[in-house]
Amino acid sequence: MASTSDPSATPEAEPPLIDLRDVTRVFTLGGDSVRAVVGATLSIRRGEYCSVMGPSGSGKSSLLNLIALLDRPTSGRYLLDGRDITALSDDELAAVRNRTIGFVFQSFHLIPRLTAAQNIELPLLLAGLAPRERERRVRDALAALTLSDRATHRPAELSGGQRQRVAIARAMIMKPPLLLADEPTGNLDSASGAQVVDILESLQRERGVTLLVVTHDAALGARAHRHLTIVDGRIASDSVTAPDGGDGAPPPRLAADAADTATAAPRS
Ligand SMILES: Nc1ncnc2c1ncn2[C@@H]1O[C@H](COP(=O)(O)OP(=O)(O)OP(=O)(O)O)[C@@H](O)[C@H]1O
Numbered sequence: 001m002a003s004t005s006d007p008s009a010t011p012e013a014e015p016p017l018i019d020l021r022d023v024t025r026v027f028t029l030g031g032d033s034v035r036a037v038v039g040a041t042l043s044i045r046r047g048e049y050c051s052v053m054g055p056s057g058s059g060k061s062s063l064l065n066l067i068a069l070l071d072r073p074t075s076g077r078y079l080l081d082g083r084d085i086t087a088l089s090d091d092e093l094a095a096v097r098n099r100t101i102g103f104v105f106q107s108f109h110l111i112p113r114l115t116a117a118q119n120i121e122l123p124l125l126l127a128g129l130a131p132r133e134r135e136r137r138v139r140d141a142l143a144a145l146t147l148s149d150r151a152t153h154r155p156a157e158l159s160g161g162q163r164q165r166v167a168i169a170r171a172m173i174m175k176p177p178l179l180l181a182d183e184p185t186g187n188l189d190s191a192s193g194a195q196v197v198d199i200l201e202s203l204q205r206e207r208g209v210t211l212l213v214v215t216h217d218a219a220l221g222a223r224a225h226r227h228l229t230i231v232d233g234r235i236a237s238d239s240v241t242a243p244d245g246g247d248g249a250p251p252p253r254l255a256a257d258a259a260d261t262a263t264a265a266p267r268s
């Protein structure tokens with residue numbers, strides 16, 4: 001009979017979604033080198049909601065870009081959903097990224113000459129989905145983000161809040177388990193920002209998406225359940241607070257949090 005007390009056996013263990021082991025990223029420019037991420041060891045399970053805060057230049061975006069497979073570590077290991085990605089080719093990384101990771105940027109990063117619908121469709125095209133399936137998914141995503149009447153608008157013809165909702169739709173169209181957001185409300189007015197936060201949080205709460213949000217906004221950071229602080233490229237603190245309802249305390253309210261009933265970003 002097999003022993004049931006093997007201490008190395010972890011029967012319940014699903015691997016962490018994100019598993020960084022002593023990851024360092026050094027940028028070399030001219031003769032200078034910048035240690036943007038230093039010895040990051042971090043494990044994040046499926047469904048967690050983490051904020052990443054820290055001073056400007058401390059390495060938050062560099063860390064997020066590594067997690068997003070947009071960049072490679074100089075040293076250290078990264079296991080994404082149990083798979084060591086360090087040795088993958090660029091094409092393999094792109095394929096893993098397409099299926100696994102959605103990324104939302106402060107400045108939206110939409111393609112200017114494509115319409116909202118075409119921007120959202122891009123990951124489906126890359127994944128080779130059939131036209132009817134692409135059309136169905138894009139239509140559903142536009143409706144879910146109250147953008148149906150903006151489908152044929154180009155980014156320049158959308159408000160900031162609408163642009164960010166297009167970016168979220170594009171990030172989530174492949175239904176990835178991981179959503180990374182780098183200052184997603186940084187370019188938005190408070191009402192549009194609150195609406196974007198509501199959408200990100202509902203994806204975490206209702207679909208179990210793992211959510212990592214870089215922010216300079218303490219009120220937004222405090223809404224997460226786990227809080228990472230980055231200082232000089234290092235993870236300086238990593239603390240957990242009870243999720244919404246865990247200690248009976250409501251999450252801190254954002255300025256325009258009550259705008260639940262507001263329709264798509266009314267400005268501009
Ligand atoms: N591609 C690059 N080449 C050289 N140095 C870089 C590069 N990207 C970032 N850095 C440097 O790495 C350090 C960390 O930058 P990073 O963008 O990760 O900071 P951040 O915490 O996101 O800052 P902010 O809050 O201002 O967005 C900075 O000193 C920056 O100048």
Ligand SMILES: [Mg+2]
Nearest residue numbers: 060061062182
């Ligand atoms: Mg940054």
